[in-house]
Amino acid sequence: MFETIRLSQKVDKEQYKKAMPELEAKLGELQRQAKDLKIPILVLFEGWDAAGKGTLINELLLCLDPRGFNVQITLPPNEEERLRPFLWRFWTRTPEKGRIAIFDRSWYRRVLVERVDGLVKKSVWASAYDEIESFERQLTDDGLVLIKFFLHISQKEQKKRLTRLASNPATAWKVTEDDWRRHKQYDEYLQAAGEMIAKTHTESAPWTIVESHDRRFATLKVFETFAQTVQARIDAMKSAAARPAPPRPAAPAEAPSFSILNRVDLSPALDREQYGKTLKECQAKIRDLEYKSYKKRLPVLIVYEGWDAAGKGGNIKRLAQGMDPRGYEVIPIAAPSDEEKAHHYLWRFWKKIPKAGHIAIFDRSWYGRVMVERVEGFCTEEEWKRAYREINEMESQLVSFGAALIKFWLQIGNDEQLQRFQARQADPNKQWKITPDDWRNREKWPQYNAAVEEMLYRTSTTYAPWTIVEANDKLYARIKALQTVIHAMETRLK
Amino acid sequence: MFETIRLSQKVDKEQYKKAMPELEAKLGELQRQAKDLKIPILVLFEGWDAAGKGTLINELLLCLDPRGFNVQITLPPNEEERLRPFLWRFWTRTPEKGRIAIFDRSWYRRVLVERVDGLVKKSVWASAYDEIESFERQLTDDGLVLIKFFLHISQKEQKKRLTRLASNPATAWKVTEDDWRRHKQYDEYLQAAGEMIAKTHTESAPWTIVESHDRRFATLKVFETFAQTVQARIDAMKSAAARPAPPRPAAPAEAPSFSILNRVDLSPALDREQYGKTLKECQAKIRDLEYKSYKKRLPVLIVYEGWDAAGKGGNIKRLAQGMDPRGYEVIPIAAPSDEEKAHHYLWRFWKKIPKAGHIAIFDRSWYGRVMVERVEGFCTEEEWKRAYREINEMESQLVSFGAALIKFWLQIGNDEQLQRFQARQADPNKQWKITPDDWRNREKWPQYNAAVEEMLYRTSTTYAPWTIVEANDKLYARIKALQTVIHAMETRLK
The missing domain is CATH 3.40.50.300 (P-loop containing nucleotide triphosphate hydrolases)
Known part of the structure; x- marks a missing residue:
């Protein structure tokens, strides 16, 4: 040299x-x-x-x-x-x-x-x-x-x-x-x-x-x-x-040839009594695991993605309820600010990476790039295509650093979403939960579905697999998410 | 109790x-x-x-x-x-x-x-x-x-x-x-x-x-x-x-009854030879003082305000030139971002306060509140009136913490500004320096002048006085600013 x-x-x-x-x-x-x-x-x-x-x-x-x-x-x-x-x-x-x-x-x-x-x-x-x-x-x-x-x-x-x-x-x-x-x-x-x-x-x-x-x-x-x-x-x-911009290539068949989402059985459900009992047990366990992961300096990242009205908010609430507020943070991800737009799109997520020993719960995440930004055209095709690899690399670095990384996709049926939207619209106490944007996104269900399929396909890695949560029944979905977190943390703390 | x-x-x-x-x-x-x-x-x-x-x-x-x-x-x-x-x-x-x-x-x-x-x-x-x-x-x-x-x-x-x-x-x-x-x-x-x-x-x-x-x-x-x-x-x-908003009170005579700016003698000037020699001496001193203030953990804040085209950029450059880049930062202040707007207006300046031992040079500052925001109506009358006290309090806290706080107002005449604007417009290498906004602001000279007078009057305190820099001659202005910084730092390091 x-x-x-x-x-x-x-x-x-x-x-x-x-x-x-x-x-x-x-x-x-x-x-x-x-x-x-x-x-x-x-x-x-x-x-x-x-x-x-x-x-x-x-x-x-x-x-x-x-x-x-x-x-x-x-x-x-x-x-x-x-x-x-x-x-x-x-x-x-x-x-x-x-x-x-x-x-x-x-x-x-x-x-x-x-x-x-x-x-x-x-x-x-x-x-x-x-x-x-x-x-x-x-x-x-x-x-x-x-x-x-x-x-x-x-x-x-x-x-x-x-x-x-x-x-x-x-x-x-x-x-x-x-x-x-x-x-x-x-x-x-x-x-x-x-x-x-x-x-x-x-x-x-x-x-x-x-x-x-x-x-x-x-x-x-x-x-x-x-x-x-x-x-x-x-x-x-x-x-x-x-030079004139090159013609945008016709969108190739992006989705993998088989569907992951179609195979999800949305029927699992829990009755309220069973739910109440299990919920308490799980929350007690989570609190204990939170303390242990603090002592052992385990960083934990929990990512929630899913359809509008799939129940992300309620699910996160049940997860966080059991925790000591000093050890976790819920990070809601909305549209990027001007400052965030002036950086690489992963910059704002790097900034939010929790300290070892702390738990970060992402309500939506870096996967926005390959879902809403892709479907709504907020980034170029080249950008979202590049993002799969970039995301896998970031997640790989988190996991090799020692983090537990848990990713949830909350799946509901198209009909179920419609019912929930209508119920929200009809209930004065819940109207705040539904916006014209939600209805607009709903019309693009097929495009979003294709984006989700490709996302699940390309970013399910051995070190950071997706967990699909059957969420037509909210009680079932909450318990499944809690148990998944418990299992992942227990495994890392062994 | x-x-x-x-x-x-x-x-x-x-x-x-x-x-x-x-x-x-x-x-x-x-x-x-x-x-x-x-x-x-x-x-x-x-x-x-x-x-x-x-x-x-x-x-x-x-x-x-x-x-x-x-x-x-x-x-x-x-x-x-x-x-x-x-x-x-x-x-x-x-x-x-x-x-x-x-x-x-x-x-x-x-x-x-x-x-x-x-x-x-x-x-x-x-x-x-x-x-x-x-x-x-x-x-x-x-x-x-x-x-x-x-x-x-x-x-x-x-x-x-x-x-x-x-x-x-x-x-x-x-x-x-x-x-x-x-x-x-x-x-x-x-x-x-x-x-x-x-x-x-x-x-x-x-x-x-x-x-x-x-x-x-x-x-x-x-x-x-x-x-x-x-x-x-x-x-x-x-x-x-x-309720309907109360009628906005007629603007009272805000400016102090005497003018500070009218009394400024803008004639001081330096010839280039004298300037070149003094500049080198000053820059060498500044570098030495920078190192001493690092050793003694002195925090230094230098604020530049002044008319458009008063020469802030060139002045800051001559000040920073002599310094070790590891010890100072120039902080340009533009319009606040969305995130900044969602906080108290001083929040973004608190975030930028330098560590003890470091030098922060503010190119525009928190005084925007009582100048551009006041004149352009970006905040309410109540807000900018409150700001004088808030600013004095913040500066008092900085000084009692031990900081050296140096505030420059770069003063030029109205005619001089016009000449500089025209010169910029005429020079292809300098056109980037002038925007339609500059011309618009220039038309509001009297309103800005009143705001500056009141600012100088209300925020010149014993612990953080303004230094008015006669800036019709750029060379003189640069040396005056440098010497002021040197004097202030030497005093604090004694």
């Missing part, structure tokens, strides 16, 4: 002074254009201690409008961060469309420092590569420009710089014992960095190795790479906009 | 069973109405250990739609929280309009536990009363319903309960050494609680002491108080809506 790098490359002062003003102006102009075109940009800096990261980042900022970027410093994770999947703190900090995020170190910490210093086990850092791959792909698929710099200096040069810093009283504080320890482990780091770059150098998110012995050379290389990458994206967007 | 409380009050089982179903239904109904009317509700529970807070909170939740509330647990502050004014973590958690926030312990922690346990000095907890008073007033003025419960039991009863819990293996974990220690200090806590209730029992946010020896009595009292309080607000809103 690093053998062929010519670290001795230099730029002389004259050349530098000549090139910079134009480059600086260009960067400012590109930032404005990217803002107008709503392109999110993420620039990350990795590299050796004393390679000049701070100075380079500042040089870059000097050319940018400070209203359009922010700088993210990656320190060792704090407690809030340790209690969540490792990408959580990066997901939640991805830039809004039109803004620039500059990361001073990044998610690559895991496969460099945390790996070499032995802070995580091999199985953990090795599997981080998959997570990083899907993280970066999801962001770049969504239009983010990702620029990755590795600032490279030799061990000899590093020693020289650390020694110089340490011997100046004004800068001595900058050199820590960790710096010296890592300096001695240079070869181990070099090997890890080589592997990292080889494994994560992709077409949509390539690495740029910056030879950093000469500050001027490094600055020019960073600036030019930034300018070229952003310019290329802007050009691509403009020429795409100039 | 507590002498007259009759702790022996009881409700028998029959009575309880009769009253509850109706109350429960009522609470659900009130929650829906409050949601429709966009009333935010905050319920807080304070009281003795083992008084039954957890159970009571759960009983309350059982009647509510879990999609409409969340529960906030107040633990000892974590590091993020300790590095900010003590109300920060409560401000940022106030409920959205139409939602209910339930606090299991609250900001009163400071004048109870932190006071009695000696975790904060007397001057700190004593001044917390003022901060709490203005916090609660600001929220209730904005329409929030604030319900405060204190769960009361005697020392004898507490001992009985702690002993019972400790002797049961299933619940023994619930009783900690801290509980026993606080039990022994019952009298000290009682005195502190008495003082707290006396000092913070206001008309808009009264305390309800809940006699909690009998669980049924306590539950009924909490439910009934909640129902009555929310019902009263709903009734008041409905009857206010039925």
Whole structure:
């Protein structure tokens, strides 16, 4: 990897002074254009201690409008961060469309420092590569420009710089014992960095190795790479906009060839007495499991999806009733806010991921992408088709982090929905529960049905299977959901 | 305070069973109405250990739609929280309009536990009363319903309960050494609680002491108080809506009788050579001060306000240029998002308060309330008039927390603005800087001028004075701003 790098490359002062003003102006102009075109940009800096990261980042900022970027410093994770999947703190900090995020170190910490210093086990850092791959792909698929710099200096040069810093009283504080320890482990780091770059150098998110012995050379290389990458994206967007949009392909037969929903037997029911007794037992068990999962730091995510009027609200209420309010949260998902729309659609769900030891109950969820957003045309066909894989990847990361993930589809018949709608309409105490939207959605039952079938088919994984809840009888549905949660939590707590 | 409380009050089982179903239904109904009317509700529970807070909170939740509330647990502050004014973590958690926030312990922690346990000095907890008073007033003025419960039991009863819990293996974990220690200090806590209730029992946010020896009595009292309080607000809103709005009073002469802006001499200027030299010196100093303020954990807030085209952007850039990007953030303030609109208008600024040791540069700020929102009619007259005091209170809290707070008004002449607008319009590289909105605002110069005069007059305080920056000459303005920041930071770091 690093053998062929010519670290001795230099730029002389004259050349530098000549090139910079134009480059600086260009960067400012590109930032404005990217803002107008709503392109999110993420620039990350990795590299050796004393390679000049701070100075380079500042040089870059000097050319940018400070209203359009922010700088993210990656320190060792704090407690809030340790209690969540490792990408959580990066997901939640991805830039809004039109803004620039500059990361001073990044998610690559895991496969460099945390790996070499032995802070995580091999199985953990090795599997981080998959997570990083899907993280970066999801962001770049969504239009983010990702620029990755590795600032490279030799061990000899590093020693020289650390020694110089340490011997100046004004800068001595900058050199820590960790710096010296890592300096001695240079070869181990070099090997890890080589592997990292080889494994994560992709077409949509390539690495740029910056030879950093000469500050001027490094600055020019960073600036030019930034300018070229952003310019290329802007050009691509403009020429795409100039061309007519390709004809939307005729919708292929998306649904799997067999139906999952048609095979659901909706007849199961419970009588009220049996229900009351079982409900109490289940709720007592849930409370106990809630405490145990808190003690064992088990994160729990429970997802409720289902037809309008399928009884999600009442079902969630019976589930939450038994719990200690300090340990769970119900997260209702409505249409995204403006801020949420300006990010990758999974961003708002990443933000809501519960701390280990807590229970999050999602009333609707990220599956909106492949249901309402698909059917109503709120996203493009390409976007919802991509979403199945993105969702499976997110769920896989949650489960490998240790979460119990339980997904309910509450199924009712078309007739049953009609009856419930009519009953709500007729009862003054329940009229608030029904809106014109509900009737409109009902007319699109076949389209929704096809979307649900495909969703169940494509996102039932071994690690996060769907549980279909027969919900024509509400009492039965509540008990089934409770028992499913109990079983899943008990299994994870064994 | 507590002498007259009759702790022996009881409700028998029959009575309880009769009253509850109706109350429960009522609470659900009130929650829906409050949601429709966009009333935010905050319920807080304070009281003795083992008084039954957890159970009571759960009983309350059982009647509510879990999609409409969340529960906030107040633990000892974590590091993020300790590095900010003590109300920060409560401000940022106030409920959205139409939602209910339930606090299991609250900001009163400071004048109870932190006071009695000696975790904060007397001057700190004593001044917390003022901060709490203005916090609660600001929220209730904005329409929030604030319900405060204190769960009361005697020392004898507490001992009985702690002993019972400790002797049961299933619940023994619930009783900690801290509980026993606080039990022994019952009298000290009682005195502190008495003082707290006396000092913070206001008309808009009264305390309800809940006699909690009998669980049924306590539950009924909490439910009934909640129902009555929310019902009263709903009734008041409905009857206010039925009546025609009172005629808007003719705008009184708001501006102070003398003008501050007319007296500003806009002639100061710098030549470019002098500027270049001073700029470098100032930027070097700023970088040094940034590092020192990080070491000393000084929080710094710098606010930029001024006329359109007064040069805020360029001024901020010169200020930020010298800094280490890891220590500062530029926070551009635009129109509020939907989520922000659903909170008190100061909420979004509280969220942005920098950690101690960091520098936040606000490009526009909370003063939008008394300028653009006032002039454009985005808020009511009552709201912007109230805002002067609210802003002064917030700034006072920031300064007593230890922050350096620097506020710039960039002043240019009306003619100068016209010239700059025209120059921008004429230069293809600068056209992006000018919008039709700028021209529209310019036509309202006299109204904006009156608003600015009043703002400067009412919010120039000894602890957070305005600095008027003569900005007809951009170079002079930049150096003045830099020197002001340097002086303010040096003063605070002495």
